[in-house]
Amino acid sequence: MKEEKKGEPVARKQKMTDAHKKKKKPRRGLVAWIKSLFHRVQISRNIGIDLGTATVLVYVQGKGIVLQEPSVVAIDTNTDRILKVGIEAQQMLGRTPGNIAAVRPLRDGVISQYEVTLKMIQYFIRRACGSMFIPPRVMICIPSGITEVEEKAVLDAAREAGAQKTYLIEEPVAAAIGAGLNIYAPIGNMVVDIGGGTTDVAVLSLGGVVVSRSTKIAGDKFDEAIIRYVRRKYNVLIGERTAEAVKKQIGAVYDHPEPGRVEVKGRCIRQGLPKVVTISSKEMIEALAEPVTAILDAVCWVIENTPPELLGDILHNGIVMTGGGSLLYGFDKLITRVTGIKTRVAKDAVSCVAIGTGKSLDNLELLHEGAINISRDKRSRM
Numbered sequence: 498m499k500e501e502k503k504g505e506p507v508a509r510k511q512k513m514t515d516a517h518k519k520k521k522k523p524r525r526g527l528v529a530w531i532k533s534l535f536h537r538v539q540i541s542r543n544i545g546i547d548l549g550t551a552t553v554l555v556y557v558q559g560k561g562i563v564l565q566e567p568s569v570v571a572i573d574t575n576t577d578r579i580l581k582v583g584i585e586a587q588q589m590l591g592r593t594p595g596n597i598a599a600v601r602p603l604r605d606g607v608i609s610q611y612e613v614t615l616k617m618i619q620y621f622i623r624r625a626c627g628s629m630f631i632p633p634r635v636m637i638c639i640p641s642g643i644t645e646v647e648e649k650a651v652l653d654a655a656r657e658a659g660a661q662k663t664y665l666i667e668e669p670v671a672a673a674i675g676a677g678l679n680i681y682a683p684i685g686n687m688v689v690d691i692g693g694g695t696t697d698v699a700v701l702s703l704g705g706v707v708v709s710r711s712t713k714i715a716g717d718k719f720d721e722a723i724i725r726y727v728r729r730k731y732n733v734l735i736g737e738r739t740a741e742a743v744k745k746q747i748g749a750v751y752d753h754p755e756p757g758r759v760e761v762k763g764r765c766i767r768q769g770l771p772k773v774v775t776i777s778s779k780e781m782i783e784a785l786a787e788p789v790t791a792i793l794d795a796v797c798w799v800i801e802n803t804p805p806e807l808l809g810d811i812l813h814n815g816i817v818m819t820g821g822g823s824l825l826y827g828f829d830k831l832i833t834r835v836t837g838i839k840t841r842v843a844k845d846a847v848s849c850v851a852i853g854t855g856k857s858l859d860n861l862e863l864l865h866e867g868a869i870n871i872s873r874d875k876r877s878r879m
């Protein structure tokens with residue numbers, strides 16, 4: 498029996514003519530190889546972009562986050578040529594000669610300089626994908642309060658930058674996915690994403706946004722508040738980059754057990770000469786009070802407008818914070834104190850949105866290309 502079984506395939510093989518071998522074997526291998534190559538190429542061409550006001554992060558499906566750069570572009574104002582993008586352009590901010598402008602083309606979470614944003618997206622897609630032989634399918638993250646006109650600008654910019662198809666995802670949805678929340682379950686989850694230009698507060702359930710509020714008060718406004726505070730209290734003028742550095746070093750919205758101090762260099766308003774002042778993290782609480790109160794108002798508004806069943810879930814699960822602004826010392830503690838709901842800052846708070854945008858690339862087949870605003874219930878949005 499054994500011999501017969503072994504012998505059968507041998508006999509069949511022997512029956513095959515040389516012509517058969519030539520035709521069938523290599524073709525099957527070739528087809529499989531082309532299929533796997535196409536599959537690999539196709540997968541690597543799905544990319545997710547967190548088009549942030551402060552930072553752009555690009556996620557390539559199958560690879561993860563491949564680049565993270567400040568949303569800054571340096572342009573030659575005589576020729577309109579892009580000179581630098583990202584970190585190198587950021588270093589030029591406030592330090593450029595007359596013929597060079599270092600600009601942030603996104604303000605308050607939306608495109609304020611269309612052409613520059615377009616070139617920036619183009620640059621990042623090229624860097625992430627290499628050759629544009631097969632145009633990528635792109636998922637872009639947008640703030641939940643974006644208007645249809647702003648949404649169209651994002652779609653147009655992505656298309657002109659070479660995207661084959663463009664899909665949009667709301668920032669709090671991406672943030673929640675990136676923070677590891679199961680937003681598809683019939684359970685309420687609440688996210689507070691504090692970025693550079695916008696703060697998005699949302700309650701999610703069954704994969705969608707139930708209640709949300711998007712406000713243009715976030716990291717940039719914190720920097721402006723610090724500039725105003727130093728000017729008012731010390732008569733010293735400091736720049737945006739200095740204010741941001743102070744915020745990152747000693748920024749706090751809650752009493753710190755070990756308060757820090759930092760020296761700040763600026764220009765004395767009265768004498769016009771350089772002056773150094775020392776600021777403490779305790780002073781930061783005072784300096785940031787106004788924008789922080791506005792964010793707390795948005796959080797309370799969302800809670801007040803959340804259906805009671807979902808609110809019960811949130812009381813149980815807590816609030817999750819994402820975005821760079823959530824790293825200000827004590828923001829989670831402050832929200833807990835004001836709302837009575839336990840709050841935590843997500844792991845990898847700055848990358849959560851990009852990770853969530855990237856993960857949602859796995860469901861591209863189920864999504865519709867283009868605008869998502871049309872299907873939104875705007876009554877519960879700001």
Ligand SMILES: Nc1ncnc2c1ncn2[C@@H]1O[C@H](COP(=O)(O)OP(=O)(O)OP(=O)(O)O)[C@@H](O)[C@H]1O
Pocket residue numbers: 547548549550551552553605606668691692693694695696715716717741744745746748819820821822823824825826847
């Ligand atoms: N350690 C830190 N402490 C305080 N603020 C921080 C810290 N690190 C980053 N930030 C601030 O976080 C903001 C950037 O956060 P993030 O990258 O989430 O914004 P973004 O996604 O680019 O903006 P948006 O979502 O509003 O378009 C900046 O204002 C930055 O100064």
Ligand SMILES: [Mg+2]
Pocket residue numbers: 547549550668692693820850
């Ligand atoms: Mg963001």
